Amino acid sequence: MDFDLSEEQRLLKESIERLLSDSYDFDQRKKYLREKGGWSSAIWNRLAEQGLLALPFAEHDGGFGAGAVETMIVMEAFGRALVAEPFLPTVVVGGGFLRHGGSAAQKAAHIPSIIDGSNTFAFAQLEKNSRYDLYDVTTSAKKKGGGWVISGEKFVVINGESANTLIVTARTKAKQRDKAGIGVFLVPANAKGISKKYYPTQDGLRAADITFTGVEVGNDAAVDDPENGLPLIERVVDEARAALCAEAVGLMDESLKATIEYLKTRKQFGVPIGSFQSLQHRAADMFVALEQAKSMSMFATMAAGFDDASQRSEAVAAAKVQIGRSATFIGQQSIQLHGGIGMTMEAKIGHCFKRLTMIEKTLGDADCHLRRISESGGLL
Structure with a gap:
């Protein structure tokens, strides 16, 4: 099996390494961590300008149709430079939910703003006693008219302080640890009923504990099947x-x-x-x-x-x-x-x-x- 990078992948590797060597040394990183949200909006915009935020998205959605290898190349370079910008929660996680489960309307509403750098995401999944079990969910999403009402608490939400959109896992039916009855919802971070507690994590990033108190969202907030997510x-x-x-x-x-x-x-x-x-x-x-x-x-x-x-x-x-x-x-x-x-x-x-x-x-x-x-x- 050939593990060598293609010519396009080598060029990607060289370009991201050149960008980070020019603008992301250790002293500069310290300054970026002191900015709002714990990362640099200027660097984020440069990543957008270089097309890195568009990598995994299909060409018809405005992206480059890249795959997991290109993500690996970018993440390795980010690791070497200790990059703090929210590429993982926004492009990998947020983009992943949109690519694999998003409707055409959801893709049209969110992917362009990810690609141009104006929209960042946070994955609100971890709960107080859930440990590492993705199906241990007590946050609820109940039908109300033509939408949903979300209530519950999520903890250690990376980029939760500055994200524009929250990806929330919530139970639509069944019991706490049942694997059925779990949905995924796109929730505006400034929606009424959301309160946040911000703090730094041990590695210098920023996280938030988020409480949802009767947060109302439309039916179009549900990603894919809300009862089998x-x-x-x-x-x-x-x-x-x-x-x-x-x-x-x-x-x-x-x-x-x-x-x-x-x-x-x-x-x-x-x-x-x-x-x-x-x-x-x-x-x-x-x-x-x-x-x-x-x-x-x-x-x-x-x-x-x-x-x-x-x-x-x-x-x-x-x-x-x-x-x-x-x-x-x-x-x-x-x-x-x-x-x-x-x-x-x-x-x-x-x-x-x-x-x-x-x-x-x-x-x-x-x-x-x-x-x-x-x-x-x-x-x-």
Whole structure:
């Protein structure tokens, strides 16, 4: 199987890396995090101008018809640069729901504004006791006339502070943990009855806890089948997990490069500490962990397009297990090898470790996905 990038994919990789090297070094990132919402609207507009926000959408919707490989390329580059802009919740998740389940009217209403950068999304899915179970939903959506009334609470909604549109999972029938009776709704972030509590997350991003109190939306707010939305949710979330795997690979690659450079320049007893054999062995182990993560990230990227839901889910879960293990190992070793400076806010390596830790916990940690693989009977 040929894993080389096509000419168009190589050009995409070079263009995004050139953009980030020019405008997204570590010091600039600190400034962007202090802007409203925790990210730079100027950078977001540049991403739009370069066509990155249009990548996964079909050509007849104004996009480029790109696939999971192009998303992987972008997310790896974003990982290396610690990009904070809401590409994942807007383009990958929001765009995923529109591409796979949106009506023609919903696509026409939302996709152009995603592509031009004027509309960002947030995925309001996590609840107080739901853990990583996508079907554990207590937020309700009840029919009222020609629309719906949504009530409930969602927590740790990334980009919830500044998103224009919320993607809300809500129960339309059945009990809390039933897999049937779950719908997906597009809700304006400024709708009456919505209240938010904002806060920073450990990796420097911004999140919000959102309360919905009798929020009324039209019938056209429901994406696909409002009584059987779980398959759509699982498909989009698997694509998001694959994208997170790619971002983690970029972060791990950057962490390893920074650690190797530090080992070459930091001196002790008059010699670079990289000359110590035990530290060389640690760096070699980090390299092996990175290569394992790269392979599984590619596997997840290919699997994200599987039509068979069980095959897709198992493959992405396996990738998330390896990504979580590699991220933990490389992150911990990079901090250890940097010593005390790795724990400071001034050092980029510590921020890479924080982001890796958050990715490991997002949409299921390694233990969660290992359990899912075990319960399904394994990959073989």
